[in-house]
Amino acid sequence: MRTATKWIWLALALFFIPWMNTALAESSENTDGEAEVEEKNEVIYANLATGGALENIYVVNGFELNQIGTIEDYGNYESVKNLTDTGDMEQDGDKVRMEATEDNFYYQGNLSRELPWDFSIKYYLDGEEVDPQTVIGESGSVDIEIEVEENEEAEENAFFDNYMLQISQPLNTDYFYNVEAEDATIASSGKDQQITFTVMPGESETLTIHADTDQLEMEGMEISALPSSFSVEGPDTDSLTEEFQSLTNAIDEINQGVGELGDGISGLSGGLSDLENGSSEFQGGLNELNQSSGELTGASEEINNAFQTVQEEVGQITGVDGIEELSGMTEAASDMASEMENLADELDTLSAGYGDAKEALKTAMDDIPEATLTEEDFQALYDSELDSEMVDELVDTYEAAQNALAVYNESVESFDAVEPTLDEFQTSTSDIAANIREFADELDQSVGEMDVDEGLDEFIGSVDTMAENYNQFHEGLVSYTNGVGELSTSYAEIHNGIGESASGAGELANGADELQDGTSELYDATQNIPDDMQEEIDKMISQYDKSDFDPVSFVSEENNDITNSVQFVIQTDNIQPEEDTEDAEEEEEDEGFWDKLLNLF
Structure with missing residues (x-):
């Protein structure tokens, strides 16, 4: 039953095929006017050898029509073939004319051109x-x-x-x-x-x-x-750019911190330089005081010896002859008073010079910043790009400056005690000089009027008292000058340390400036990273975003107005035994007419 039905349908198909062709031909003959083309699509088919060389290429052109009629298309084809019906096609150079009898019309054009x-x-x-x-x-x-x-x-x-x-x-x-x-x-x-x-x-x-x-x-x-x-949407880069912004901010903070460090080191360097100058003046004052100590003690020794000589000579004076001998001592007493007055002037000059030097030292010491740097600050320096030897020198200089400041603070009472002691010595020396001067004047006036026994004894007692007091003064002056000598020797070491610190701080200030130049350059190079990165991402995305590309015809630019899409389908030769191809051809040859007819449906 099924076999009979199949043959009936085949008979009907054979009956209607001539009628359909006739109807199509009549429809073609009755078509009048140009076709209205909605859009055109091109599919380019190409075959490549196994090595990639182009073997052949052709295009299947497809038209969607709003109204059937005559179609004119363009392309430098070697040959064309109607794929829709049996209608003829005309080629006139690059122009192809055909009659479309359906809303969708296809034809093939064989090309001889290169792939892109x-x-x-x-x-x-x-x-x-x-x-x-x-x-x-x-x-x-x-x-x-x-x-x-x-x-x-x-x-x-x-x-x-x-x-x-x-x-x-x-x-x-x-x-x-x-x-x-x-x-x-x-x-x-x-x-x-x-x-x-x-x-x-x-x-x-x-x-x-x-x-x-x-x-x-x-x-x-x-x-x-x-x-x-397709339009490529950029990824959400906010978190990434925020991370880079945090990095940039951190670099900016480092740069600012290094700037503050540089300012601090520059301040330290300037303070140490001033300290070195002040210390040099103070050291000079101490040295001058120490060197003058020998002269002071020498002069005082002579005066003391003179007092002792006077005391001995006065002690031997007796009677009227002794009083007459006193008149010869007037000139000696006056000379002694002059010596004491000169000594007082020298002490006054030393006191003023020492006071100026001590004040310069105090000003320089006050310029040393307080110890505010921590171990973390030093570790940050070691972790930076600054040379480690330079950092070591910075730390040593910083510690030396702080040690010098500590020693000064511990010794400041001793420094302060020198000037008042000098003033006391100067005052005492002036008083002694005045007393000797007064004694010489009174002696000159009263020698002739002095009682032989009672007055002479009183005078001898006064001379003994004066000699003993000056001897005590002389011993104190010697002890004081010895202390000044020890202070001068000890301070020389402090001054040398201050000099080394000032020299090292100057080099560190230069290194800190170089470091800040480097961090500033790093910040300048990185501050735009977030924007630059976003720009690069946008650039990379735009490289593949071709959503604004307008299709163009592969075969002729005259078709661009109606071309909707162009696609390429390319295939290389199979790498298979030849018998497979031969078997397929034999199968096709073995097909009969009815098999081929059935395959059509």
Whole structure:
């Protein structure tokens, strides 16, 4: 029953086919006017040899019509073929005319032109480059290298810059295993593993596939080229840019901290320099005082000896003759008073000089900043780009300055005690000089009036008292000058340390300035990182965002007004035994008329 029905339908089909052709012909003859084309689509088909060389290329043009009629299209075709009906087509140079009897009309145009891409495919078996057609069926380690570049000989390269390629190579798992392909997507499809690469618009790539095979045999490579029309949205980079902003802010804080450190070191250097100057003046004052101590004690020794001599001579004076001898001592007493007055003046000068030197030292010491740096601050310096030896010198200088300040604070009472003692000595010396001067004057006036016994005894007692008091004064002066000598020697070490600190601080100030220059340069170079990074991201995204690309015709620019889309379908030759192709041809030859007719439906 089913067989009879099948033959009935075949008979009806044979009956209606001539009628349908006649109706189509009549419809074609009755068509009048130009067709209204809604849009045109081009699909370019190309076959490549296994090595990538172009073998043939043709275009299938598809029209969507709002109104049927005569279509005019353009293309430098070697030949054209109607794929919609049996209607004729006319070629006049680059112009093609045809009558469309349906809303969708297709025709094929065979071309002779280059693809926008240049493909080079190399095959290696066990590390040696081979012609794959000559090693079909062999086993070993297979490497396939696919190079994609812009074809400089192509007439239209807008496709290279705006189209994305997908390159797929199926590998039968019966023959291949241990498949590797970097940057590719590997998916299973039945017995095949589909290796797919994506090449972005405007990019040249070298792609590789590695696999082991027991029998080298594979289908051709499939390549499709589509417009990269999707809009690429940028990733959310806020958190990333915030991290870089935090880094930039941290660098800015470091730069400011280094600037403050540099200012502090410069201040320290200036303070140490002033301290060194003040200390030098103080040291000079001490040295001058120490050197004058010998003169003071020498002069005082002479005066003391003179008092002792006077005391001895006065002690031997008796009677009237003794009083007469006193008149000869008047001149000696006057000379002694002059010596004491000179000594008092020298002590006054020393006291003033010492006071100025001590004040300069105090001013310099006050300029040393307080010890505010911590171990963390020093560690930050060691962690910076500053030379470690320079940091060591900074730390040593800083500590030396603080030690000098500590020693000064401990010794300041001793320094302060020197000046009042000098003033006391000066006052005492002036008083003694005045007393001797007064004594000489009174002696000169009263020698003739003095009572021989009672007056002489009183005078001798006064001279003894004066001699003893001055001897005590002289001993105190000697002790004082010895202390000044020890102070001068001790302070010399302090002054040397201050000098070394001042010298080191100057070098550190220069190093800190260089460090700040470096951190400033680093900050200047990094402060725009977030904006620069966002700009680079946008630039990279825009490189692949071709959503604003307007399709152009592959075959003729005169078709651009109606062209809606252009696609490329490219395939390489199969790498398979020839008998497979022969078997397929034999099967086609074995088909009868009815089999071919059934295949149509």
